[in-house]
Amino acid sequence: MSVNQYHGTTPEAPERFENPGPEPHRTRLADTDPRVAKHAERVAALIFTVSLLASVAAVVGYFLVPLDATLGTLRLSTVVLGTGLGVGMLGIGVAAIYWSKTLMSSAEHVEERHPQRSEDATRDVAATMMLDGVADSGIGRRPLLKGALVGALGLAPLPFLVPLVGNLGEDWDVAKFRHTAWGDVPSGTGGRLPGGGVGRRLAIDPSDTPIRAADVTIGSVFHVIPHGLTEQEDFLEEKAKAVVLLVRMDPRDLKVPADRADWSYDGIVAYSKICTHVGCPVALYEQQTHHLLCPCHQSTFDIADQAKVVFGPAKRPLPQLPITVDDEGYLVARHDFTEPIGPSFWSRER
């Protein structure tokens, strides 16, 4: 008795379940009433047209909406592009489903498994079935639907391609990443530095609560923004550049070079959260090893040793923010980063 290697049953074993086969076709109004079919065709065409218009709106919005315009806390251009893309894709899906439910035949076509290269006769049958399917969909007889479908599908890739092509060849202005909000101290956001002058206070993200050095225990991690940044108009843009991760470790574990001797305070160090690979937020801290991991491509930085890269594709350490405490015990930045934050592929002066 031979055993079926896939199912563990003998070939002679009776099937346990009857194959119920496809559900019988239920006659719809559109099958018998040409006016209902026409109405369904118009509705599907309308949905395709909405998709088409959404794709166009996304492309137009990409060029027309200023980058600094906001909608609440969101960047308006992102909202327009995302909505256009979403409605464009959703429209095609909804229209196709509606079309298939109301106008296409529900007859199920079954094709048995066969070797990849079918017999010529089978291929001819398949080609005939495909042509029958096209005829069955009625697209040849419905020029309005055909035009709307072609238009929606034709324009759908544009919102993806236009920003891509638009950004190619764009020359990144690295000066934008050389200056962050840590270099500015608006009134009421700073504290007095030990040697004179003022520095911007470090605050918890997103509550904007200034941080006392005494409240940072060994092993703790804070996501930090410049104090008072949430009040600024360009809050999101500046936050994207200025976010840092604050960590306290045993000062004996820190390797501090002479030129950074006053950049940390009693084991507290602050490093840019923007990965130097391609800019993801680096935020996974492993207290035992003092390693900071970027979740995107696993670049790993050693916080105990100037955030040098110990693994992964990043090519340079995370920029360090020089910090100290002010006369009230709050952590403050001595000055801005001394190098541009973010990815290394942007053109940089040496």
Ligand code: FES
């Ligand atoms: S962005 Fe961080 S490893 Fe790629």
